[in-house]
Amino acid sequence: MLDLAILGLLHESPMHGYELRKQLSTKLGAIRAAISYGSLYPTLRRLQTAGWITEAGETPAGDADVPPLTSRRGRVVYKITAEGKERFQDLLAQVGPEAYEDAAFGVHFAFFSRTDVDIRLRILEGRRRKVEERREGFREVLARAAERLDAYTLELQRHGLDAADREVRWLEELIANERSGRTPQPRGAEGELRPSPRTTDSARPLTARPGPDDSAQ
Amino acid sequence: MLDLAILGLLHESPMHGYELRKQLSTKLGAIRAAISYGSLYPTLRRLQTAGWITEAGETPAGDADVPPLTSRRGRVVYKITAEGKERFQDLLAQVGPEAYEDAAFGVHFAFFSRTDVDIRLRILEGRRRKVEERREGFREVLARAAERLDAYTLELQRHGLDAADREVRWLEELIANERSGRTPQPRGAEGELRPSPRTTDSARPLTARPGPDDSAQ
DNA sequence: GTAACGATGTATCGGCGCGATACATCGCGA
């Protein structure tokens, strides 16, 4: 899961660990909190021994005179290898049930620009199915067991149901978008993904701050 | 984190592992997927050696004649101890920054019926602050770095922003509710917390089944 | 009658990822 994300970022440009973490935080911010160093560095090592990435010099310290008091070690820049790129493509195309899980789905989605349309559709549909099941679970609990649960637990269920419902709609718009050929240009940065304007008022253009009105429907 | 959840459930009634997992899944369904046995059983053992819970008999197998072919082991019913109840209260009142994290917040919230109003407010406000920061992060990325990100990453940010915004509003309603004294009755099941008039058509009566009383004992 | 199957039930194992922690350098303002 981290493998895919790291390979993806290094695919764009070489980087050192710290920078990698920052980029991951913004790119995957909507999905996972912030990748920990306790995961990052071991993963980097694993990727390196597997041959997917290599250290790209940059330990300048021109003078060898400087006695390495405490094993002096500058910033280590990693870059992806040819095998790494293959591995990345493999991981991207791997559409198992794992790819529908919250975190994994987010990572896959974040690299959709590099993914084929059919793969994109399969992932989006799988994810939708999963969230739909989740949503039905909430509905059943609310319908069947409402009397046996306290008010706060019920409120939690309602919030969950609402969130799931909203994500399903979001996914449906994305799927429709993909199907109708109007996919954003795979590489282009200025592409407008924005589904049709008459969605719910959810994904509003950032220029306009979300208004106070919240009439969900 | 699991400790709190397990103690909370066992506080309501004794239970065995399997049942515990099911109840956790519905009670915390909106928060975590489904607690794994690989977490549950070790945690139960830990809680037991700590003295918070005990095994409450129920390994009937009346006859000692039956040779335990493969270390025959019936269902193990756990119950909370007096120390466990204290521990539960301690954990409930512990309002550190951890309590604002996604999963931990959900668990705390699920047991709000057993929590004092001031603690409830502190947790809700802490959570709100956290989600607000998250939301601002999305806004900044969308405003500042929109050109450098591809369409899908942007879409992910928008969706994240929307979800965060929505949760903040949800929290604000809950906070207002708590402040205005109109808290749902701590134990009552029929209390109306419902913030918005209708989220979706969630709590519909659909095929009303006659209450299948599944309490085998 | 019995075979198959899914739900119930307990348990372990490998491994991923987190949070805390340690340590070092660098630029900047007090």
Add this chain to the structure above:
DNA sequence: TCGCGATGTATCGCGCCGATACATCGTTAC
């Protein structure tokens, strides 16, 4: 010049997950 926050690499313990194994029970199918 002193501290402090940002930059930067790294390890350790452990919580939790997913896969797996195994046993029992009730119901359905043949």
